[in-house]
Amino acid sequence: MGAESRSSVSPPGRQYWKIAVVVLGVTIVAATGLYHLARLYVLNEAERNIQAVLLTHKGLHRYIQEVMHPVFYKLRAEGLVADTFYAPEIFSSTFIVRNQHKAYNEERKAAGLEEIYYKMAARNPRNPVNKADALEEKLIRMFNENKEIKDYREIVRIGDKDYLFVALPFLVNQQRCMKCHGNREDAPLGLQALYPGLGGFNEKAGEIRAIESIRAPLEQQYFLLYIVFGSSFAGLLVLAGLLFFNGRLRGMVRTRTHELEQEVVERRRAEEEVRQVNEELENRVEERTAQIAAANKELDAFAYSVSHDLRAPLRGIDGFSLALLEDYGEQLDETAKGYLGRVRAGCLRMGELIDDMLQLSRLSRGEIRQQEVDLSGMAGEIAEELRRGAPERRVAFEITPGIRVFGDAILLRAVLDNLLGNAWKFTAKIEEARITFGRKEEGGKDLLFVRDNGAGFDMAYADKLFGAFQRLHSLQEFAGTGIGLATVQRIIHRHGGTIRAEGEVGQGATFYFSV
Amino acid sequence: MILLVEDNPDDEALTLRALKKNNILNEVVVARDGVEALDFLFGTGAHAGRDLALMPEVILLDINLPRINGLEVLEKIRANERTKLLPVVILTTSNEERDKLKSYTLGANSFIRKPVDFLQFSEAIRQLGLYWLVLNQSPPLVKV
Numbered sequence: 001m002g003a004e005s006r007s008s009v010s011p012p013g014r015q016y017w018k019i020a021v022v023v024l025g026v027t028i029v030a031a032t033g034l035y036h037l038a039r040l041y042v043l044n045e046a047e048r049n050i051q052a053v054l055l056t057h058k059g060l061h062r063y064i065q066e067v068m069h070p071v072f073y074k075l076r077a078e079g080l081v082a083d084t085f086y087a088p089e090i091f092s093s094t095f096i097v098r099n100q101h102k103a104y105n106e107e108r109k110a111a112g113l114e115e116i117y118y119k120m121a122a123r124n125p126r127n128p129v130n131k132a133d134a135l136e137e138k139l140i141r142m143f144n145e146n147k148e149i150k151d152y153r154e155i156v157r158i159g160d161k162d163y164l165f166v167a168l169p170f171l172v173n174q175q176r177c178m179k180c181h182g183n184r185e186d187a188p189l190g191l192q193a194l195y196p197g198l199g200g201f202n203e204k205a206g207e208i209r210a211i212e213s214i215r216a217p218l219e220q221q222y223f224l225l226y227i228v229f230g231s232s233f234a235g236l237l238v239l240a241g242l243l244f245f246n247g248r249l250r251g252m253v254r255t256r257t258h259e260l261e262q263e264v265v266e267r268r269r270a271e272e273e274v275r276q277v278n279e280e281l282e283n284r285v286e287e288r289t290a291q292i293a294a295a296n297k298e299l300d301a302f303a304y305s306v307s308h309d310l311r312a313p314l315r316g317i318d319g320f321s322l323a324l325l326e327d328y329g330e331q332l333d334e335t336a337k338g339y340l341g342r343v344r345a346g347c348l349r350m351g352e353l354i355d356d357m358l359q360l361s362r363l364s365r366g367e368i369r370q371q372e373v374d375l376s377g378m379a380g381e382i383a384e385e386l387r388r389g390a391p392e393r394r395v396a397f398e399i400t401p402g403i404r405v406f407g408d409a410i411l412l413r414a415v416l417d418n419l420l421g422n423a424w425k426f427t428a429k430i431e432e433a434r435i436t437f438g439r440k441e442e443g444g445k446d447l448l449f450v451r452d453n454g455a456g457f458d459m460a461y462a463d464k465l466f467g468a469f470q471r472l473h474s475l476q477e478f479a480g481t482g483i484g485l486a487t488v489q490r491i492i493h494r495h496g497g498t499i500r501a502e503g504e505v506g507q508g509a510t511f512y513f514s515v
Numbered sequence: 516m517i518l519l520v521e522d523n524p525d526d527e528a529l530t531l532r533a534l535k536k537n538n539i540l541n542e543v544v545v546a547r548d549g550v551e552a553l554d555f556l557f558g559t560g561a562h563a564g565r566d567l568a569l570m571p572e573v574i575l576l577d578i579n580l581p582r583i584n585g586l587e588v589l590e591k592i593r594a595n596e597r598t599k600l601l602p603v604v605i606l607t608t609s610n611e612e613r614d615k616l617k618s619y620t621l622g623a624n625s626f627i628r629k630p631v632d633f634l635q636f637s638e639a640i641r642q643l644g645l646y647w648l649v650l651n652q653s654p655p656l657v658k659v
Binding site for chain 1: 523525526529532579607608609611629630631632633634636
């Protein structure tokens with residue numbers, strides 16, 4: 001029973017396999033999500049670095065052009081600076097910014113950070129350092145052709161590292177820029193001397209002639225760590241949750257299984273108790289049956305010896321009375337002969353009583369063999385026999401046809417024999433005798449009855465009718481041993497039925513019975 | 516010769532009287548229990564040395580007998596070569612079906628219930644004598 005109830009819970013192996021699949025799935029989803037998040041984060045970081053650098057550069061450009069240049073022009077106008085003096089180190093914003101950036105990268109390197117590539121790339125550079133490469137030249141052309149494009153960005157791989165590459169169009173040429181980038185003849189003398197050739201001259205106002213091109217590394221050193229850690233963490237979390245709930249579930253199942261097992265055990269115990277009680281009852285019934293059988297056997301033996309031992313002396317009394325009458329009859333007077341006649345009559349009557357008593361006891365002991373019995377047919381046969389026995393009598397028999405019951409044919413025959421025989425006997429003195437056997441419904445039950453219009457009886461003695469050896473009529477009136485109705489009642493009771501009598505003196509009697 | 520096996524002296528006297536009344540004058544040997552009856556039939560015990568050529572024409576056998584009952588006696592009679600063909604009439608007070616059945620099963624030739632009314636009994640004895648002693652041909656003597 002235990003193995004059975006336990007088999008309903010899935011084996012732990014399959015459970016863990018499922019958990020593994022779920023955990024793996026969650027880990028993969030988490031890793032994918034984290035990968036995208038981390039990528040966004042790294043991009044943002046690079047973007048911010050670039051922006052910071054560019055804004056710094058922009059500020060520096062503005063400071064040089066808006067603060068330093070006016071001071072320089074003023075000093076020259078006041079003659080404090082020679083007209084011919086020019087030094088990019090203190091005049092050119094791009095020069096200053098480039099070199100400032102160079103110094104900035106050195107500082108970054110010293111601080112253990114990766115350098116941020118920065119370049120002012122021009123188509124027509126004054127300083128060859130600023131010469132745009134193929135890509136940069138293309139980008140400058142693109143920006144000039146599509147003024148609405150404000151930037152260009154791309155992730156490029158250099159060696160085994162990814163970089164965010166950003167290119168922005170630099171300032172549009174304005175009129176004031178023309179002083180140094182317009183005609184070479186108009187440019188300051190120092191400038192002309194310092195930058196031979198036409199690079200950086202003959203620019204047109206409104207044109208973008210340079211881009212700021214910058215490249216910041218995508219900080220990937222924690223990238224993998226984030227993903228691995230994050231997804232593993234998610235996986236572990238789910239695993240822990242699953243194991244926890246699984247454990248609780250298994251606990252619940254185990255508790256319930258235990259309860260069920262307990263119930264089964266209790267049911268078994270109850271069944272066992274019922275079985276034991278049954279067995280005891282059966283034993284008791286067997287015992288009782290054996291006792292009854294033994295009692296029956298004793299009764300049998302008793303009846304047997306009664307039939308032998310009680311009749312033998314009777315036979316002696318009768319036989320010797322007759323011997324007296326026959327052998328010494330002439331020596332006896334009539335009175336003595338009369339007495340001997342009474343002795344003999346007593347013997348005969350006692351013999352009948354013994355025989356009836358034995359029949360009564362035999363009827364009460366035998367087994368009842370259940371079968372369908374045609375009582376109407378039986379009653380007809382009995383009526384025929386009675387008529388044959390006394391053909392001189394005129395008796396009307398009314399027998400309802402088709403009355404059939406379940407019972408012992410021999411015993412039921414004895415019932416009808418007695419009841420119809422009684423009716424026959426007690427109508428002997430009636431002119432128009434009528435005997436009825438029929439069926440009647442009373443209180444939803446089928447009652448059978450035997451009715452006659454004979455001597456009847458006083459209802460006051462109705463309960464004495466069925467007692468053994470009880471007689472309501474004198475022997476002179478009607479012969480009989482008084483045992484017939486006791487036999488009838490016993491047979492009816494043995495069939496589980498009831499019997500009662502109704503009557504009135506001189507008005508006949510009716511016996512109602514059920515089988 | 517008639518062998519009457521009867522333990523009740525009243526019944527014995529009445530039976531003898533009934534036989535006489537009906538002019539059955541054969542010799543009647545009375546055995547008062549089963550052992551005595553068997554001793555007589557087989558020439559043993561008190562009847563040792565009896566001439567076994569003389570066998571009864573009919574045996575009237577009561578069932579309720581002291582020592583060995585009538586049914587056992589009948590069984591022994593039927594089991595013995597010398598006596599197995601002797602007519603046996605069961606004469607008993609009992610009216611039990613089983614006694615009747617047992618008697619016939621064991622090979623009784625007749626079963627007569629002794630009625631209380633002596634006249635009836637006498638009539639039964641008369642018919643019995645008529646049949647078994649007059650009409651019936653005795654079986655040939657069996658030489659052993």
